Amino acid sequence: MIKAFIFDLDGVITDTAHLHFKAWKWLASEKFGIVIDENMHEQLKGLSRMDSLEKILAIHHLNQKYTVKEKVELTTTKNLYYRKLISDITPRDILPGIVELLEEIKGSSYKLALASASKNAIAILKSLDLFQSFDFIADAAIVKKGKPAPDIYLLAAKGLSVAPENCIGIEDAVSGIQSIKHAHMFAVGVGDKRLLHEADYVVSKTEALTLPNMMQAWNNSLV
Ligand code: G6P
């Protein structure tokens, strides 16, 4: 029986995924002279700040060229740039259908948690006026292994006191869907069906993400 919904943030609740990419694109060109493309955008989605940097450096086998301290400085530089991009975010930046969906979930007595890899998640939720909507927000800073590992989704389920098999996770990233599946939850993808083929159910955009659709998909998976 489904008792809880666990949401990713960037690219599901608000369209910040492209702003992360914009910041990485800037850093890669500015600091390493590397041009990163759309294909890299998909691969970066959902990854922690440091895992994203390592992935970009790996393009030209530059991972060993920088010390841990330098890498931390580089991620801080990216984050400062990203923070400027999100500085004027407001509830108008919530993706279509999400406010109604969160209200419907809460109104139907399901529990609601956030499982974002972003250390900016709380600030963003506050800017979107959604901070109070969640029963639990999993803290990315205390999670040892980032997505695609299950840790953040398991932490969210634990925070809600709900067993993972009673949770539905919602994600826009391949690594995020893998994280949900590794946590043994029902995975809902938002985006390209071919990319998110490991999900149990995929919608192309947030407008199509409704409670009846998700429950129907979950029911269908039982037969
Ligand atoms: C999200 C995004 C990633 C981002 C990660 C860490 O999951 O999808 O692109 O790298 O969070 O975000 P942060 O805001 O902590 O740098």
Ligand code: MG
């Ligand atoms: Mg995402």
